[in-house]
Amino acid sequence: MINTFIGNMGHLMTIVAFVSSLVTAFAYFKYFQATEIEKASWQRFSRISFYVHAGSSIMIAFSLFEIIYNHRFEYFYAYSHSSMALPVHYMISSFWEGQEGAFILWIFWNVILGLILIHTNKVWEAPVMIVFALVQAFLVSMILGVVIGDLKIGSSPFILLRDATNAPIFQMNPDFIPEDGTGLNPLLQNIWMVIHPPTLFLGYASTLVPFAFLMGGLVTKRYSEWIRPALPWAIFSAMILGMGILMGAYWAYVTLNFGGYWNWDPVENAVYVPWLILVAAIHTMITFKKSATALKTSIVLVILSFILVLYATFLTRSGILGDASVHSFTDLGLSGQLFIYLIFFALVAIFLSVRAWKYIPSSEREASVYSREFWIFIGATTLGLMGFQVILPTSIPAWNALVESFGGISNMAPPADQVEFYTKFQLWFGIVLALLTAVGQFFWWQKMDKKALKDALLTPYIIAVIISALVIVLAKVYDWKYMILVVAGTFTIVANAVILSRLLKKSAFKLAGGSLAHIGLGMMLVGIMFSSGYSETISINMSGLTYSNSWEDELNKEHVLLWINKPLQMKDYTVIYRGRQKKVEGIQEYVPAKILEATDKVNEAIALEDYKDYFKKGDKVNIVLEENDYFQIEYYQNEVLKFSLSPMSQFNEGMGGLISSPDSKIYLDKDLYTYVAAMNDYEDPEWKEDQFYEAAPGEQFHIADYVTYFDGAEVMQEIEGYTLQEGDVAVKAKLRILDYDVEKKIEPTFIIRNNQVGKLPEIDNELGIKVTLENILPEENKFVFKVNQYQKDYVVMKAIVKPYINLLWIGSLIMLVGFTVAIYRRFDEFKKMRDKGLE
Amino acid sequence: MKKGPLIGIGIIAVAIVIIMTSIGDASSYETFDTAWEMKEDGNDKAIHVVGQLKKDTSGEVTGLNVRDDKTSFTFVLVDNDGTEQEVFYNEPVPADFTRSESVVVIGSYKNEEIFIADKILMKCPSKYQETEVQAAGM
Numbered sequence: 001m002i003n004t005f006i007g008n009m010g011h012l013m014t015i016v017a018f019v020s021s022l023v024t025a026f027a028y029f030k031y032f033q034a035t036e037i038e039k040a041s042w043q044r045f046s047r048i049s050f051y052v053h054a055g056s057s058i059m060i061a062f063s064l065f066e067i068i069y070n071h072r073f074e075y076f077y078a079y080s081h082s083s084m085a086l087p088v089h090y091m092i093s094s095f096w097e098g099q100e101g102a103f104i105l106w107i108f109w110n111v112i113l114g115l116i117l118i119h120t121n122k123v124w125e126a127p128v129m130i131v132f133a134l135v136q137a138f139l140v141s142m143i144l145g146v147v148i149g150d151l152k153i154g155s156s157p158f159i160l161l162r163d164a165t166n167a168p169i170f171q172m173n174p175d176f177i178p179e180d181g182t183g184l185n186p187l188l189q190n191i192w193m194v195i196h197p198p199t200l201f202l203g204y205a206s207t208l209v210p211f212a213f214l215m216g217g218l219v220t221k222r223y224s225e226w227i228r229p230a231l232p233w234a235i236f237s238a239m240i241l242g243m244g245i246l247m248g249a250y251w252a253y254v255t256l257n258f259g260g261y262w263n264w265d266p267v268e269n270a271v272y273v274p275w276l277i278l279v280a281a282i283h284t285m286i287t288f289k290k291s292a293t294a295l296k297t298s299i300v301l302v303i304l305s306f307i308l309v310l311y312a313t314f315l316t317r318s319g320i321l322g323d324a325s326v327h328s329f330t331d332l333g334l335s336g337q338l339f340i341y342l343i344f345f346a347l348v349a350i351f352l353s354v355r356a357w358k359y360i361p362s363s364e365r366e367a368s369v370y371s372r373e374f375w376i377f378i379g380a381t382t383l384g385l386m387g388f389q390v391i392l393p394t395s396i397p398a399w400n401a402l403v404e405s406f407g408g409i410s411n412m413a414p415p416a417d418q419v420e421f422y423t424k425f426q427l428w429f430g431i432v433l434a435l436l437t438a439v440g441q442f443f444w445w446q447k448m449d450k451k452a453l454k455d456a457l458l459t460p461y462i463i464a465v466i467i468s469a470l471v472i473v474l475a476k477v478y479d480w481k482y483m484i485l486v487v488a489g490t491f492t493i494v495a496n497a498v499i500l501s502r503l504l505k506k507s508a509f510k511l512a513g514g515s516l517a518h519i520g521l522g523m524m525l526v527g528i529m530f531s532s533g534y535s536e537t538i539s540i541n542m543s544g545l546t547y548s549n550s551w552e553d554e555l556n557k558e559h560v561l562l563w564i565n566k567p568l569q570m571k572d573y574t575v576i577y578r579g580r581q582k583k584v585e586g587i588q589e590y591v592p593a594k595i596l597e598a599t600d601k602v603n604e605a606i607a608l609e610d611y612k613d614y615f616k617k618g619d620k621v622n623i624v625l626e627e628n629d630y631f632q633i634e635y636y637q638n639e640v641l642k643f644s645l646s647p648m649s650q651f652n653e654g655m656g657g658l659i660s661s662p663d664s665k666i667y668l669d670k671d672l673y674t675y676v677a678a679m680n681d682y683e684d685p686e687w688k689e690d691q692f693y694e695a696a697p698g699e700q701f702h703i704a705d706y707v708t709y710f711d712g713a714e715v716m717q718e719i720e721g722y723t724l725q726e727g728d729v730a731v732k733a734k735l736r737i738l739d740y741d742v743e744k745k746i747e748p749t750f751i752i753r754n755n756q757v758g759k760l761p762e763i764d765n766e767l768g769i770k771v772t773l774e775n776i777l778p779e780e781n782k783f784v785f786k787v788n789q790y791q792k793d794y795v796v797m798k799a800i801v802k803p804y805i806n807l808l809w810i811g812s813l814i815m816l817v818g819f820t821v822a823i824y825r826r827f828d829e830f831k832k833m834r835d836k837g838l839e
Numbered sequence: 840m841k842k843g844p845l846i847g848i849g850i851i852a853v854a855i856v857i858i859m860t861s862i863g864d865a866s867s868y869e870t871f872d873t874a875w876e877m878k879e880d881g882n883d884k885a886i887h888v889v890g891q892l893k894k895d896t897s898g899e900v901t902g903l904n905v906r907d908d909k910t911s912f913t914f915v916l917v918d919n920d921g922t923e924q925e926v927f928y929n930e931p932v933p934a935d936f937t938r939s940e941s942v943v944v945i946g947s948y949k950n951e952e953i954f955i956a957d958k959i960l961m962k963c964p965s966k967y968q969e970t971e972v973q974a975a976g977m
Binding site: 374378381389392417421551555557559560 | 886911932
């Protein structure tokens with residue numbers, strides 16, 4: 001029976017959340033305007049109203065999760081994003097696979113942030129919460145699912161399958177419930193996809209906090225006081241957003257077969273740019289706190305970072321990227337709504353800033369070249385230009401849409417080689433940033449003039465040059481651009497380490513956030529340079545195959561074809577493909593797929609053979625996601641097995657075929673990254689024509705290309721899966737087939753019953769052969785075998801070496817630690833001022 | 840000398856360089872006919888062509904030719920003007936390739952017979968647009 005209650009509740013809660021957000025905005029507005037006597041009651045009312053909003057928002061999330069958790073496939077969302085076989089932690093991923101779920105996640109984070117702000121602020125509550133409530137109204141409207149005439153507002157996740165599709169089955173039986181859903185995209189079945197989206201959306205959500213404080217400051221004419229409460233949140237936001245981006249990059253690295261962690265895809269660019277601007281904003285805000293300059297710049301940057309997050313949402317969720325991105329997006333018809341959301345806040349922010357502009361204090365004093373303000377300003381400008389360089393080409397599809405909406409024709413497309421295009425600019429920006437962070441830190445901590453600067457920088461500079469020279473020589477960095485990057489990166493690491501050690505000596509760890517973050521930056525830059533710039537594909541095809549076209553011979557084939565058991569030389573390694581494996585519950589290692597036979601139940605199999613101490617023949621075992629195949633690839637050096645990798649592939653009909661995830665061998669100084677790009681399909685083999693071989697017991701002969709030993713035949717008393725009757729004669733021929741270093745037993749059976757012949761052939765899927773004992777010729781002492789061939793098992797594989805990628809990950813972690821230290825320090829400052837009653 | 844204007848000019852200069860290279864390096868959407876004209880004019884720049892895979896009367900994809908070592912293949916793409924063109928791609932066949940609704944090839948002509956794709960983007964039938972519910976459980 002269809003359960004409509006939970007969906008109706010979810011939908012009702014959406015409406016309650018929408019209305020209560022508007023009421024909250026209105027109530028806080030009244031509270032803001034109210035006289036001292038009325039303030040208390042308006043405050044109480046506003047808060048209650050926000051609590052109602054918070055409660056209903058949490059109920060929305062609960063309802064949707066209930067639908068997924070209890071496999072209510074009568075709902076479109078559960079049907080299209082989950083399935084019975086999905087474990088609980090991936091149900092969480094199902095929750096935000098759809099855009100509606102992602103919006104709910106965003107709403108949820110805003111609610112949490114709003115509750116924290118209400119309870120940590122005194123004077124800022126009203127103006128900040130007005131902005132919050134309005135943002136919530138826009139977000140909730142995205143999942144409202146209300147239709148007024150031709151106008152559709154929002155896309156509700158609570159619609160029933162029968163309303164979402166017009167499948168004929170619902171005309172016959174409106175209460176039809178599918179037994180299973182179409183499942184979660186296997187690429188999202190990864191632990192990083194459980195935690196990456198919430199992190200990223202918390203990053204998105206938290207950019208609202210500094211923006212809300214700024215709007216509050218502009219309205220209440222406290223043009224500079226907003227910085228103090230906003231700063232810890234801006235740093236928090238940059239940290240979380242940065243962490244979200246890095247998790248996404250790491251996820252792409254371990255699950256997608258892009259061959260890397262960053263692809264300059266529009267989706268990645270769209271979050272990278274607001275992060276850059278936010279980081280620039282943090283720097284100008286800190287400068288303002290120190291020396292009362294750069295306030296206007298801070299205001300512009302804070303507004304820009306918030307609007308860019310909305311722009312990123314617009315680009316990625318309106319379907320406008322269409323042909324430009326490898327990520328497939330669907331247009332839920334929200335583009336208009338998203339655009340209004342973006343324009344509304346952009347206009348409000350511009351209006352309030354323009355109105356306040358001439359009252360905003362700015363310093364007339366020209367910043368000296370030896371002042372930290374000057375260098376911070378240059379740094380912020382560099383970050384801004386960096387963002388500009390990325391967002392401009394990323395917006396080409398939006399530009400086309402704009403031109404076309406005015407009736408024009410624009411056939412501009414994003415650059416063909418995105419990696420090359422973005423790298424040639426970002427590399428230099430990275431170098432400039434590294435140099436600025438090295439020099440800037442010295443300006444930050446002490447007064448500088450020409451001589452002091454020279455003294456302070458000389459030692460770190462010499463150390464950095466020596467280290468870089470070593471790195472360049474030892475790691476063979478012979479590209480001049482990369483050499484400069486190594487020097488710049490090392491310089492910032494050394495210079496900031498000097499500052500860090502001074503701070504630690506004074507036990508001022510609280511102040512060390514900046515130098516830690518900059519050390520992280522230096523390491524990341526060097527790590528990115530090595531792992532991307534010197535990434536080397538070692539799976540170059542040397543098959544010696546000549547092609548029909550001469551031009552084709554000139555192209556590098558970056559994949560190799562591995563036939564099962566056949567060794568292949570690949571750079572320093574010899575690799576051998578050993579067959580498919582499955583992951584079995586409770587067993588650490590993978591189990592060969594050929595000894596498991598699927599049963600009718602999902603994720604269950606029967607063992608055909610004993611396997612080590614884990615299970616016995618005939619045992620039932622549980623497979624972890626039966627669609628997943630793990631291809632065992634052995635790597636040898638000097639004939640010694642060094643390690644073996646098991647890249648995963650899943651043949652998923654519903655998701656459109658083969659989905660691959662890489663497996664990497666991780667060394668301290670490099671990763672060896674391997675993935676499967678194509679594989680053999682051995683469902684429904686088309687057997688080739690019959691071939692007949694005659695052999696006597698004890699004889700050695702060739703079946704196809706394989707050396708085969710006929711060890712003899714045996715009269716059987718019983719046969720598995722077949723009941724022998726009185727008078728039956730069953731003969732089993734024992735063949736051993738050699739395939740390189742592997743010996744296979746193939747034992748076809750021949751049965752005679754009442755002068756009738758029955759044949760039980762043996763199939764070996766890995767070799768792609770079927771052997772039938774066709775006849776026995778007693779007078780010649782010979783056996784006749786019929787052999788049919790199909791396709792020997794194979795994989796097409798790519799292997800890439802990524803040197804020093806660990807530097808990138810370690811640098812990222814250090815940068816995050818730096819951010820955390822800075823948040824602690826700035827929040828502490830805010831708290832002290834607030835408790836003194838000053839804020 | 841005041842630094843303010845100097846820095847301002849510097850920023851504007853960098854911004855202009857960025858804008859010019861973005862326009863200069865931007866690719867374009869073409870048809871096979873215009874792409875070939877570009878090639879004949881000596882323009883080797885990689886461009887985008889949007890099209891569909893060639894299908895026979897029963898709706899099966901035809902013209903797919905996988906090389907023996909399975910690491911590259913050619914296929915026939917029909918652009919939006921209906922021009923058919925054989926395209927070579929130096930990668931194994933992407934998994935959902937034959938199911939894709941439309942294919943974007945990014946690359947250029949090698950000679951009149953063959954277009955070489957450096958990159959392929961596929962638009963796959965979206966789950967959202969699927970109007971059939973599989974007969975699961977029927």
